[in-house]
Amino acid sequence: MVSKKVQSIKPSGVRAIFDMAKEDSINLGLGELDFRPPQKVIEACKKALDADSYRYGPTMGIPELRSKIAKKISKYNQEISAANVMITASGTQGALATFQTLFEEGDEVLIPDPGFVIYSPECTLSGAKPVPYIMDEALNIDVEVLKERISPQTKGIVVNSPANPCGSVLSEEAFRTIGDLAEDYDLWIISDEVYENFIYEGQHHSFNEYLDHAVVLNSFSKCFAVAGWRMGYLSAPESIMNEISKMQYHILACPPGPFQYALCEAFESQEAFIEEIFPILKKRRDLTTDLLNEIPGFSCPRPKGAFYAFPEYELALPSAEFAVQLANQGVLCSPGTAFGDAGEGHLRISYAASEENIEKGIAIIADFVKSQR
Numbered sequence: 001m002v003s004k005k006v007q008s009i010k011p012s013g014v015r016a017i018f019d020m021a022k023e024d025s026i027n028l029g030l031g032e033l034d035f036r037p038p039q040k041v042i043e044a045c046k047k048a049l050d051a052d053s054y055r056y057g058p059t060m061g062i063p064e065l066r067s068k069i070a071k072k073i074s075k076y077n078q079e080i081s082a083a084n085v086m087i088t089a090s091g092t093q094g095a096l097a098t099f100q101t102l103f104e105e106g107d108e109v110l111i112p113d114p115g116f117v118i119y120s121p122e123c124t125l126s127g128a129k130p131v132p133y134i135m136d137e138a139l140n141i142d143v144e145v146l147k148e149r150i151s152p153q154t155k156g157i158v159v160n161s162p163a164n165p166c167g168s169v170l171s172e173e174a175f176r177t178i179g180d181l182a183e184d185y186d187l188w189i190i191s192d193e194v195y196e197n198f199i200y201e202g203q204h205h206s207f208n209e210y211l212d213h214a215v216v217l218n219s220f221s222k223c224f225a226v227a228g229w230r231m232g233y234l235s236a237p238e239s240i241m242n243e244i245s246k247m248q249y250h251i252l253a254c255p256p257g258p259f260q261y262a263l264c265e266a267f268e269s270q271e272a273f274i275e276e277i278f279p280i281l282k283k284r285r286d287l288t289t290d291l292l293n294e295i296p297g298f299s300c301p302r303p304k305g306a307f308y309a310f311p312e313y314e315l316a317l318p319s320a321e322f323a324v325q326l327a328n329q330g331v332l333c334s335p336g337t338a339f340g341d342a343g344e345g346h347l348r349i350s351y352a353a354s355e356e357n358i359e360k361g362i363a364i365i366a367d368f369v370k371s372q373r
């Protein structure tokens with residue numbers, strides 16, 4: 001009764017644990033910042049609701065916001081203009097529109113494993129086959145492994161830096177190699193850069209530089225802490241914008257008006273907001289990594305970006321079961337396998353939570369591990 005495509009995709013393993021939350025659960029599961037958005041954006045949203053923002057708008061989003069985004073990302077590529085930018089109703093929807101536009105039956109798309117939960121199902125829904133590429137020991141992309149996975153059917157490579165769940169940041173060398181591969185093999189890069197503002201060590205390299213061969217996905221969920229507004233954007237070569245726009249129309253018609261006006265009016269407050277929260281997140285990262293590494297059998301590289309730690313553990317317990325047991329003990333985190341088969345033996349701990357909750361949550365994990373040894 002239901003299409004084979006939909007039957008073949010799994011629900012998110014992150015959500016499965018989130019749905020087990022009790023009232024007093026400590027949430028180290030979701031990638032959602034616990035900060036209030038900047039006051040300016042809230043005020044601008046109230047103003048937009050009072051104004052004439054309740055009608056259908058342009059499918060690609062309001063021109064003022066597209067222009068502001070284009071100006072911002074033109075630091076990576078001076079040729080980018082508003083014609084390369086589309087507002088989406090979240091990074092997730094932008095990814096769906098992109099996969100549906102670019103890929104089809106018979107194509108293969110390389111996806112990171114471990115990698116964010118939407119890539120594989122969205123690839124499958126487009127008809128293409130997701131082909132996982134495995135990270136190296138330090139959870140970085142190994143470009144040699146990536147190269148080996150390229151076949152005559154390969155049409156795209158999904159790259160996510162800073163990475164969820166690995167917390168790794170692409171080196172300049174790996175970035176250039178992947179850009180060159182896309183040009184040499186005539187592939188699309190789908191670059192998910194929603195964590196571009198959250199880099200503690202290293203520097204962001206944006207595939208906006210390679211825009212002839214790339215669609216770059218971004219989101220307002222993290223940089224403005226408005227995950228519930230479901231707002232994002234993407235940039236792509238002008239030659240395919242009409243095609244992605246057709247897809248966007250059939251998914252959405254147009255992105256929500258009030259949030260676009262609000263984000264446009266408060267756009268410039270983003271920088272100050274990030275500056276304010278960045279040192280807090282960096283401190284939380286260090287606390288999380290240090291505490292996890294104190295648990296016997298746990299080993300956790302210090303993440304260079306995003307807001308996730310991805311420790312490996314030695315217990316003989318599948319990660320899905322481990323996460324369920326921990327949820328029963330009162331702490332929510334995500335099983336490594338929610339992000340692909342290579343995530344087995346790992347948990348993902350989000351440190352987008354208060355220091356107090358990080359300490360309490362990791363203490364529960366430590367106690368549970370002790371009880372199992």
Ligand SMILES: Cc1ncc(COP(=O)(O)O)c(C=O)c1O
Nearest residue numbers: 031090091092116164219221232
């Ligand atoms: C790597 C990555 N890409 C995309 C998204 C989706 O963001 P949005 O809230 O805009 O759908 C997330 C959300 O956690 C993410 O971690």
